[in-house]
Amino acid sequence: EAEVAQSPRYKITEKSQAVAFWCDPISGHATLYWYRQILGQGPELLVQFQDESVVDDSQLPKDRFSAERLKGVDSTLKIQPAELGDSAMYLCASSGDFTGELFFGEGSRLTVL
């Protein structure tokens, strides 16, 4: 069964360092999402792509976060500089239709020391 691939699974970094997460959605899925899940809370949307275009990045802290999906396939989420409050699970999801039925990857757990 097709899956959303994410890497790395775990990342430990010191504050003020740069980190990057990669996501490869299910083949053919035009819509890609990055969500952040803080421990004990539900996931929160950071950015939504339709093909290579950003549809919604209203919740993305743009002073330190950036996201791109240059060829409309895989995507990278970057944080620079990382802060202690960025410790969370970063989830990538994709969708092949206009429903809320998203397919999530296993996530990238970030710990900022």
Added chain:
Amino acid sequence: DQQVKQNSPSLSVQEGRISILNCDYTNSMFDYFLWYKKYPAEGPTFLISISSIKDKNEDGRFTVFLNKSAKHLSLHIVPSQPGDSAVYFCAASAGGTSYGKLTFGQGTILTVHP
């Protein structure tokens, strides 16, 4: 401002009995509701959904009920099985191009005892 709330952090039930997970929302623009299940070290997986034009949707052992006037939905699992033990998230969207812009609740940890 928590627009989707799951007020029970955890629920424990016996195998074979019914599990009922509850969810409340405040945003009247939400018109599509979903439940996701999450096992440890995995991403959430879609379970079942319901459109605001319906008040019930059933899929095997899982049934979701929507009460629009009360802005409340619930997930019923009958009969519950130990493999159902997971975190359950309620989510809502406002439709249109926002279908994938899900607002999640905090989650409810379901434990089903053999």
